[in-house]
Amino acid sequence: MNNKVLNNRAWLLVLPMLVxxxxxxxxxxxxxxxYSVQDVLGPNARFFTGTEWFHSILNDSALRDAFVRQILFxxxxxxxxxxxxxxxxxxxxxRGWQASAVLILITLPLLIPWNVVGSIWQIFTxxxxxxxxxxxxxxxxxxxxxxxxxxxxxxxxLMDVWHWTPxxxxxxxxxxxxxxxxxxxAARIDRASKWAIFRYIQLPKLTNVLVIAVxxxxxxxxxxxxxxxxxxxxxxxxxxxxxxxSLATMAIGQQDLGPSAAFSIIYFLVILLVxxxxxxxxxxxxxDKNPHGGA
Amino acid sequence: xxxxxxxxQGEKYNTIFSRTTPAQRRKRNARSRFRxxxxxxxxxxxxxxxxxxxxxxxLQTNSEILGSMTLWPKNLTFDNYIxxxxxxxxxxxxxxxxxxxxxxMLITICVALPAAYAFSRYRFIGDKHLFFWLLTNLMAPPxxxxxxxxxxxxxxxxxxxxxxxxxxxxxxxxxxxxxxxEGFMSSVPKEIDETAxxxxxxxxxxxxxxxIPMIRSGIGVTLFFxxxxxxxxxxxxxxxxxxxxxxxxxxxxxxxxxxxxxxGTLAAAGVLTIVPGILVxxxxxxxxxxxxxxxxx
Numbered sequence: 001m002n003n004k005v006l007n008n009r010a011w012l013l014v015l016p017m018l019v020x021x022x023x024x025x026x027x028x029x030x031x032x033x034x035y036s037v038q039d040v041l042g043p044n045a046r047f048f049t050g051t052e053w054f055h056s057i058l059n060d061s062a063l064r065d066a067f068v069r070q071i072l073f074x075x076x077x078x079x080x081x082x083x084x085x086x087x088x089x090x091x092x093x094x095r096g097w098q099a100s101a102v103l104i105l106i107t108l109p110l111l112i113p114w115n116v117v118g119s120i121w122q123i124f125t126x127x128x129x130x131x132x133x134x135x136x137x138x139x140x141x142x143x144x145x146x147x148x149x150x151x152x153x154x155x156x157x158l159m160d161v162w163h164w165t166p167x168x169x170x171x172x173x174x175x176x177x178x179x180x181x182x183x184x185x186a187a188r189i190d191r192a193s194k195w196a197i198f199r200y201i202q203l204p205k206l207t208n209v210l211v212i213a214v215x216x217x218x219x220x221x222x223x224x225x226x227x228x229x230x231x232x233x234x235x236x237x238x239x240x241x242x243x244x245x246s247l248a249t250m251a252i253g254q255q256d257l258g259p260s261a262a263f264s265i266i267y268f269l270v271i272l273l274v275x276x277x278x279x280x281x282x283x284x285x286x287x288d289k290n291p292h293g294g295a
Numbered sequence: 296x297x298x299x300x301x302x303x304q305g306e307k308y309n310t311i312f313s314r315t316t317p318a319q320r321r322k323r324n325a326r327s328r329f330r331x332x333x334x335x336x337x338x339x340x341x342x343x344x345x346x347x348x349x350x351x352x353x354l355q356t357n358s359e360i361l362g363s364m365t366l367w368p369k370n371l372t373f374d375n376y377i378x379x380x381x382x383x384x385x386x387x388x389x390x391x392x393x394x395x396x397x398x399x400m401l402i403t404i405c406v407a408l409p410a411a412y413a414f415s416r417y418r419f420i421g422d423k424h425l426f427f428w429l430l431t432n433l434m435a436p437p438x439x440x441x442x443x444x445x446x447x448x449x450x451x452x453x454x455x456x457x458x459x460x461x462x463x464x465x466x467x468x469x470x471x472x473x474x475x476x477e478g479f480m481s482s483v484p485k486e487i488d489e490t491a492x493x494x495x496x497x498x499x500x501x502x503x504x505x506x507i508p509m510i511r512s513g514i515g516v517t518l519f520f521x522x523x524x525x526x527x528x529x530x531x532x533x534x535x536x537x538x539x540x541x542x543x544x545x546x547x548x549x550x551x552x553x554x555x556x557x558x559g560t561l562a563a564a565g566v567l568t569i570v571p572g573i574l575v576x577x578x579x580x581x582x583x584x585x586x587x588x589x590x591x592x
Contacts, residue, residue: 010417013409014425017469020406024466025432028443035442088338091331100580104573105339107583108346111572113527115544116565123352124345129360129558131348162342167587174584194327223436226529244438248530251442264439275434279427 035261053262062238063263066246073242074221077160081217084161085168086206092173106166118230121159145232149239152232156240159227164220168213175209176202208285215278222271243267353562360558375563388543389567391457395540396525398461403468403521404514411476416488429470437530440466445534455537463535464525471524472517475586479513516586519579526572543568
């Protein structure tokens with residue numbers, strides 16, 4: 001990492017990418033900023049409003065509830081998915097045809113379009129035609145995701161665990177695979193317990209990938225949209241309405257340009273802050289690990 | 296050699312000093328391995344169950360789905376699939392999705408390869424800031440960009456075309472591709488570049504003839520991830536299309552008619568969206584583990 005050559009002509013290699021990403025990131029972002037400080041009434045009637053929209057968004061109690069709900073959701077799924085993912089990675093077969101088969105099976109949920117994930121769970125949990133809904137009803141549990149907000153929450157959490165635990169498991173699996181066999185042999189000579197092997201050999205190797213896993217999972221869960229939209233539609237009431245859905249309703253449904261633009265900016269800034277924290281953590285860890293270069 | 300000796304010594308040491316005999320230990324190992332297999336099997340079973348249910352429903356008629364609870368199709372029928380493959384408004388959804396995913400993969404890989412090379416080999420003014428800015432795009436919630444995208448692509452006349460969706464998906468796919476490719480490229484020793492330049496290779500020739508073949512597996516894995524994230528995204532794809540380039544995910548919402556939801560067709564369409572993913576993951580199965588760690592293990 002440190003033995004890179006200083007060469008500003010490298011900008012030429014980056015340029016095509018920069019043009020493309022700028023087209024799809026900077027121009028739209030400018031539009032959003034533009035809207036967030038104006039009141040657009042018509043093509044030629046727009047007034048500068050300053051920070052008015054920001055005030056109204058920050059004081060909107062429905063949005064504040066959605067924000068709390070969002071944080072709660074992201075923390076819950078992280079608390080379940082990270083340990084579960086590590087556990088699965090530890091018991092996945094290392095070689096042979098079984099390893100390939102398990103790999104393909106485990107990645108399967110990641111490759112399903114997000115709205116189809118919602119449809120799958122909508123079907124699966126319905127009381128009349130779904131295996132899970134029907135089964136729970138037969139067991140005498142009054143389970144209904146369109147009426148009971150607790151059931152809706154549990155189902156969305158279960159769906160997200162089903163959908164995204166494979167990502168954590170795959171990341172951990174790749175981290176585990178990079179541990180040389182000699183480490184395990186040394187541990188066997190020391191007659192280290194399973195727990196000691198995990199604690200002092202496997203977990204330290206996993207920290208790097210785990211930071212990436214937590215980062216990706218936090219980000220994706222923070223912008224979850226399609227799955228709960230299809231499964232519960234944000235209901236019952238607004239008990240499962242998360243930030244992206246509130247924003248989409250405001251921007252597309254109600255066409256409230258100003259407030260939704262202000263909302264977008266606040267939303268984006270929160271994500272930016274968190275990703276900056278993670279990014280600096282990753283960079284520091286790479287620096288500590290490889291003081292003499294190499295990735 | 297050394298390792299082997301160590302292991303053998305360890306074995307001897309264990310046999311002499313431990314109270315458990317090798318046979319007992321082997322038995323205990325076998326038991327824990329069996330327990331691991333059992334837990335893994337249980338997880339896989341629970342994971343497959345919702346997908347199995349979808350497949351199960353796709354092979355039934357609507358009257359059977361609604362009429363009784365059947366764990367497997369009693370009267371096997373492929374009508375739902377035949378219905379999709381004979382109706383152009385249905386199968387065009389798949390064609391549209393495939394088209395914009397393929398376009399996106401092509402555009403992304405072409406611009407990401409040189410950029411990732413620059414990040415992995417050179418220092419230049421603003422490189423760290425640029426990299427972080429790229430990552431922020433990966434983190435940007437698509438919902439934030441909904442409205443501006445709609446207006447932007449509408450105003451440049453790209454609305455409802457495949458290229459519009461492909462370009463929109465570049466927003467998160469280019470940063471992802473650069474992140475993964477940079478990891479794979481950094482694991483190739485720099486000496487290879489230097490030797491090639493000394494041998495008189497120009498940069499483009501070296502890059503195409505030597506470097507790209509060396510990171511083949513990395514490129515394969517990157518393409519897999521590009522496919523994955525473009526294929527599963529629907530919010531942007533739905534917003535930027537109306538009729539001509541509508542993705543399959545959007546067409547699936549059409550199954551609810553006045554007479555209720557056509558569950559069989561919905562399930563069959565859902566199953567068909569899973570198939571391309573299985574095909575793609577099969578091709579990269581040997582490198583996929585490294586790819587998930589962004590080439591950095």
